[in-house]
Amino acid sequence: MFRTFRQTLTVTLSMLCVAYAVALAAEGTLSGTVQNVDPQQGRLTVRAGEDNVVELRAPAELLTGLQNGDAVEVMRSGQHATFIRRREGAQRPDIGGALRLQPPEERLKAQ
Secondary structure: OHHHHHHHHHHHHHHHHHHHHHHHHOOEEEEEEEEEEEOOOOEEEEEOOOOOEEEEEOOHHHHOOOOOOOEEEEEEEOOEEEEEEEOOOOOOOOOOOOOOOOOHHHHHHHO
């Protein structure tokens, strides 16, 4: 009986160690481009490379203001986004019909 208990305990602890290692590997920062954002469902899809598309869950307040094509850095824990920051230097792809407004001082200099 003691032998069976010890074997069961060993297998259980091994499984917990593996699960913990997988959870740690999934944490960190992800950089990429927003492919899809749905604040009502709390979902964000980020393309982080050629073949790496990641779908994350996030609170609606983190998704406010994000649009498809935004370059972002996402801190995550497993499949949950904990912090999202839009990268300033990256430009959103130009989608036809958008106007680029200039501040008044730049308009005066251009004339």
